[in-house]
Amino acid sequence: MSYSITDLCVNCHACFDVCPNDAIYKASTQFMINKKTCTECEGDHDDAQCASICPIEGAILTPAGEAANPPGSLTGIPPMKMAEVMAEIQAR
Ligand code: SF4
Ligand code: SF4
Numbered sequence: 001m002s003y004s005i006t007d008l009c010v011n012c013h014a015c016f017d018v019c020p021n022d023a024i025y026k027a028s029t030q031f032m033i034n035k036k037t038c039t040e041c042e043g044d045h046d047d048a049q050c051a052s053i054c055p056i057e058g059a060i061l062t063p064a065g066e067a068a069n070p071p072g073s074l075t076g077i078p079p080m081k082m083a084e085v086m087a088e089i090q091a092r
Contacts, residue, residue, distance in 0.1 A: 001063035002038035003048055005031055008059040015050035015060070024050060 002023075005015075009030040016024045016031060021044075023037040033050070040063065041048050051060045051068035057075065060068045071079040 001040060002033055002035040003040065003050060003063060003068065004033050004035075004061045005050075006059055006061060008056055010056055010059070012055060014053045014055065018049040018053050020044040020049065 005024075007030060011026075011030055013031070016026070019038075020041060021037050021039055023034045023039075024031055025034060026032075048060075048062075048068060051062075054060050054069060055074065057069045057071050057073060058067045062068050071082065075082070077085075
């Protein structure tokens with residue numbers, strides 16, 4: 001099983017340097033994870049290093065397809081509040 005990167009990735013490069021298996025590579029538009037070499041960091045770390053360092057909510061998915069860092073988990077801003085603020089900003 002493998003973690004994966006979504007199109008929310010902003011190419012910050014952070015995950016590339018921390019993967020113990022060099023499973024992360026730069027594709028044409030964003031970083032990706034090689035499903036064959038990702039080990040979920042088992043045997044190397046207690047948690048997935050890519051997900052631990054990624055600064056973008058929703059950019060990395062667990063093998064189950066869920067956001068490793070779901071909305072609000074990094075910013076501390078509840079998703080509903082974020083939606084309200086974004087709507088307010090866009091209405092200006
Ligand atoms: S879960 Fe671990 S092994 Fe898999 S891509 Fe992320 S850092 Fe690399
Ligand atoms: S750490 Fe997150 S945002 Fe940065 S390159 Fe990796 S997946 Fe993309």
